[in-house]
Every structure is written in C-alpha cells, then in structure tokens.
Amino acid sequence: MSLVPTADLVADARAHGRAVGAFNVICLEHAEAIVAGAERAGLPVILQISENAVKFHGGRLAPIAAASVAVARASSAAVSLHLDHVEDDGLLRQAAEHGFGSVMYDASTRPYADNVEATRAAVTWGHERGLWVESELGEVGGKDGAHAPGARTDPGEAAEYVAATGVDGLAVAVGSSHAMLDRSAALDHDLIARLAAAVVIPLVLHGSSGVPDDELRAAVRAGMVKVNIGTALNIAFTGAVRERLGADPKVVDPRKYLAPARDSMTTVVEQALRVLAP
Numbered sequence: 001m002s003l004v005p006t007a008d009l010v011a012d013a014r015a016h017g018r019a020v021g022a023f024n025v026i027c028l029e030h031a032e033a034i035v036a037g038a039e040r041a042g043l044p045v046i047l048q049i050s051e052n053a054v055k056f057h058g059g060r061l062a063p064i065a066a067a068s069v070a071v072a073r074a075s076s077a078a079v080s081l082h083l084d085h086v087e088d089d090g091l092l093r094q095a096a097e098h099g100f101g102s103v104m105y106d107a108s109t110r111p112y113a114d115n116v117e118a119t120r121a122a123v124t125w126g127h128e129r130g131l132w133v134e135s136e137l138g139e140v141g142g143k144d145g146a147h148a149p150g151a152r153t154d155p156g157e158a159a160e161y162v163a164a165t166g167v168d169g170l171a172v173a174v175g176s177s178h179a180m181l182d183r184s185a186a187l188d189h190d191l192i193a194r195l196a197a198a199v200v201i202p203l204v205l206h207g208s209s210g211v212p213d214d215e216l217r218a219a220v221r222a223g224m225v226k227v228n229i230g231t232a233l234n235i236a237f238t239g240a241v242r243e244r245l246g247a248d249p250k251v252v253d254p255r256k257y258l259a260p261a262r263d264s265m266t267t268v269v270e271q272a273l274r275v276l277a278p
Ligand code: G3H
Pocket: 024, 084, 085, 177, 178, 179, 180, 205, 206, 207, 208, 209, 210, 228, 229, 230, 231, 232
C-alpha cells in the first residue's frame, strides 16, 4: 500500500465516519510499531514527527524522516507522513523535500491576529507544494509538561479563523491536554459538535493519550477526524524496558529490551486504531 497523502487518509476517514490515528515517531522502533499496529488492525495510519523529536535528533529531520518513509513504503497498510507542531519556519520549509504529505503549523501560543497571519502564510506555502496543512486555535495545554485541560476553542472564532487562513484541518481545545500519564480527560462533546458544525474542515484532537476509549468514540461521533497519540506509546515503551531490565540486570543487548518495547507499542496502536474506527 505504501506511502499515501495525508489528505487522502483524512478524507477517507471523514467519509466513513471514523478518525485516522496519528502517532508520534521518536525512534525507528516507534515507526515500526505504528505501522505494525496498522497492519494488524487493517487500517490506515499517520506517522508524525514533531519539531521536538527533530530537536532530539540534533535538529536533523532527514534521517528520521527517511527511516519513516522507508518503513511506510515497506508496509501493506496505507501510511502517510506528517510533520507535527512546527513552530520554526525553517523546519516547515523542509517538509516538502522529505516525503511529508502534511504539516501542522503551530502558532497557537501567539495572539489571534499573529496566529492568523503566520498560519495563512504557512498554508499558502504548503498548498503550493501539495501539502495538507493543519493548525491550532485555542492552545491545547500540556506541551511544557503541565496538565492544562481548561482551554477551549470558540466556534465562532474557529469559523472566522478557518476562512481567514485557508487551513485544511483544525486542532481544537476541547478538554484534552498533552502528555497525560493517566486516561482521565473528560472532553466537551457538545463543544466538539458545535465546532464540527461551525467549520467546514476536519477537526483534530491533540493530547489523546489522556482520553479514555469511550470518550474517544464519542469524540469521533461528534466530528473528530484526526486523533493524535504520542505519550501512550512512550508509556508502553518505557514500561516494557523497565520490566525487562528489572527482570535481568545482566542484559546489555538493546534488542532484548527494544523488542518487547516495540511489541508493547504495537499493541497500543492496534487497540487505539480499532477504537477510532468503530
Ligand atoms: O501532536 C501530538 C499529540 O497531541 C500527542 O499528545 O502525547 O498527549 O498523546 P499525547
């Protein structure tokens, strides 16, 4: 099936009343696990690489992007590549040359007028290169480690923002928060429905690791079309590594603990994709 455009996966999910799962890649094992989970579920998937992950790789996008593209091309699942939470214009401009089908340009922490202006420029640049462009209005909290579920996106402002920027997908603040270690987030489903009615483009849920399965199902029914999951994979990865190393202090071969870590992430991806595609 190989590498496909994100726009196709989002449109297909929307047409079928489901959401496409977008999972964060940090290392090669993440990409392998995400694609394996998609194959097991028999569903498409989005591999997303965040600006923070690029920083972790010394600021170099090419190696982790090339590895993700290769994993996607070798898969029987439909897989797209997405550049996530991009604040740096220099990084944005690398997206088109490294196999990305989409980018999330994140100006959500800027004042409204600045967010509109910067996002409109990013959308113009992205559309000229055939990219699907997502952006955020309402500032989903937690990226700095703080649990901040209080922010909300206003539907009227969202409609105005979408018209002014020309963006293709909108990340909204509806009760989730990034980097939660437990699944206790309660979403504002009435607000999701009002946002879905107010804007013509697909809605994106960030910080979905902290959202329980029933809440995710309801969010998809109310209009979420792309669901971003990162921390849940790292909880599974790190838990498996900790368990393996704890069980045998003499282990030094990374394959001995990376294999169960990768398997644990695969299970998380498979289960999440099934929840998003009832
Ligand atoms: O953009 C990425 C996601 O919003 C991931 O959030 O790590 O809390 O699941 P999470």
